[in-house]
Structure formats: structure tokens, C-alpha cells
Amino acid sequence: QSALTQPRSVSGSPGQSVTISCTGTSSDVGGYNYVSWYQQHPGKAPKVIIYGVSERPSGVPNRFSGSKSGNTASLTISGLQAEDEADYYCCSYAGTYTVFGGGTKVTVL
Amino acid sequence: EVQLVESGGGLVKTGGSLRLSCAASGFTFSDYNMNWVRQAPGKGLEWVSSISSYSDYIYYADSVKGRFTISRDNAKNSVFLQMNSLRTDDSAVYYCARDRSDMPYDWGQGTLVTVSS
Numbered sequence: 001q002s003a004l005t006q007p008r009s010v011s012g013s014p015g016q017s018v019t020i021s022c023t024g025t026s027s028d029v030g031g032y033n034y035v036s037w038y039q040q041h042p043g044k045a046p047k048v049i050i051y052g053v054s055e056r057p058s059g060v061p062n063r064f065s066g067s068k069s070g071n072t073a074s075l076t077i078s079g080l081q082a083e084d085e086a087d088y089y090c091c092s093y094a095g096t097y098t099v100f101g102g103g104t105k106v107t108v109l
Numbered sequence: 110e111v112q113l114v115e116s117g118g119g120l121v122k123t124g125g126s127l128r129l130s131c132a133a134s135g136f137t138f139s140d141y142n143m144n145w146v147r148q149a150p151g152k153g154l155e156w157v158s159s160i161s162s163y164s165d166y167i168y169y170a171d172s173v174k175g176r177f178t179i180s181r182d183n184a185k186n187s188v189f190l191q192m193n194s195l196r197t198d199d200s201a202v203y204y205c206a207r208d209r210s211d212m213p214y215d216w217g218q219g220t221l222v223t224v225s226s
Contacts, residue, residue: 001171003153036212038154045204045216046146046154052210089154093211096168098144103153 004029004090004101011107012080020104022073022090030071034093037066037075040103041086049088050075082108111135111215113205118220121195129190129220131205139163139183142208145190147201148219155201159208160188173199195224 005023012018022029022037029035035053038046048057050066053073063078073092077084085108090101117129131143145157158169158179167179178191188205200223206213 032211034211036210036214038213040154045218046213047216048212048214051212051214055210057214087153091154091156091212097170098156098159098212100146100154100156 006101028092028094113217115220138186143188149201
């Protein structure tokens with residue numbers, strides 16, 4: 001049950017694109033198409049922004065997109081906006097357990 | 110509108126017990142698997158446990174196995190987490206989350222558990 005690996009932080013200017021990687025193993029990320037991404041602002045509950053690797057819940061802007069290749073999933077934020085500054089967590093189903101990444105802080109410069 | 114409201118958190122001494130509750134509304138509770146996820150102060154998210162819609166599948170993180178017990182009451186639209194033998198590293202905000210596509214999807218606002226020696 002080892003945590004997925006994410007970069008501690010990424011940053012970008014408004015309008016730029018940033019990509020957050022999430023690396024696991026063939027037992028989690030690579031073994032299932034069940035990867036989700038969550039956005040969390042300080043003091044708030046997490047909010048799902050991507051599920052099923054690349055599906056976006058209704059109401060989530062289309063500047064958020066998800067993908068997966070092998071054991072690594074990625075979240076891309078295109079056209080970065082000030083309100084995107086938050087912590088982002090990936091999460092993968094792994095059969096008998098669920099595992100999160102350590103989180104990535106996105107800073108809008 | 111999906112609503113998940115956690116309760117039961119508080120301050121407890123090491124070795125003590127607490128029972129968390131999560132009251133669900135806005136959806137057919139018995140159709141969904143449910144999860145508990147925690148977040149220690151200043152730390153990341155950690156999945157704790159999940160339970161299938163009719164309690165036939167139950168899973169735990171290694172860190173809580175043997176100490177925590179998840180259960181649900183579909184008649185009362187509630188899921189519970191019985192926490193025994195609490196340790197200081199169990200201190201966290203505990204979130205209840207509804208599953209979708211086998212992943213936590215809708216989240217409550219959380220309840221704070223503080224374990225002090």
C-alpha cells in the first residue's frame with residue numbers, strides 16, 4: 001500500500017499550462033482505469049475534478065484534463081487561473097485498497 | 110443534492126476509542142459503496158477503509174487493520190467507523206466519501222479527531 005508519487009510543487013503564470021504526474025505500479029495505476037484527481041483549497045474538503053482517468057464531472061472546467069500511460073497518470077491544467085492555486089491529489093483503485101498520491105501544490109505566479 | 114455529514118470526532122487519549130458517523134442524504138444510499146479517508150494536519154490524504162453497498166466487501170488500510178471497523182446501516186442511511194486502540198498518528202480530519210467508479214467521489218466536510226497522550 002505505498003503512496004503514489006507526485007511532485008511536491010509545480011507553478012505557472014496565468015494562462016500557462018501545467019502538468020502534474022502521478023506514478024504508481026502495475027498493481028494500482030497501471031492495472032486499472034480507475035484514477036481520480038482531487039483539488040483541495042485550504043480548509044476545504046477535497047473536490048473531484050477527474051475520475052476514470054479522464055472523465056470530468058459536470059461543472060468542472062474543461063481546462064482540467066487527465067490521461068494515463070503505463071504506470072503514470074497525469075493531470076494537465078490548461079490556461080491556468082488564479083483560482084486553480086490549490087493542492088492536487090491523485091488516487092488509484094488497487095483492488096483491495098485505494099491509494100492516494102502525496103499531493104502537489106500548484107502555485108499561480 | 111448529495112450531502113454527507115460526519116460527526117463523532119473529538120479529543121481522546123492514546124489507547125482510547127471513538128465512533129465516527131456519517132449521515133447521507135440526497136441519493137439512494139444502499140446503491141453506493143462508501144469510504145473513510147483521513148488527513149493529518151498539514152499532510153496529504155490517506156484512504157482508511159471502504160465498505161460495499163450491502164457490506165459484503167470491506168477493506169482497510171494496513172495502518173488501521175485490526176484497530177478500526179467500518180460498518181453501515183442502510184435503513185438509517187449511515188456509515189460508521191469504530192476506532193479502537195487510538196494512537197497519536199491517528200489524529201486527523203476524517204472524511205466520509207461516496208464512491209463512484211470505485212473511487213471516492215462526493216465528500217463530506219470532515220470531522221476532527223485528536224489523539225493526545
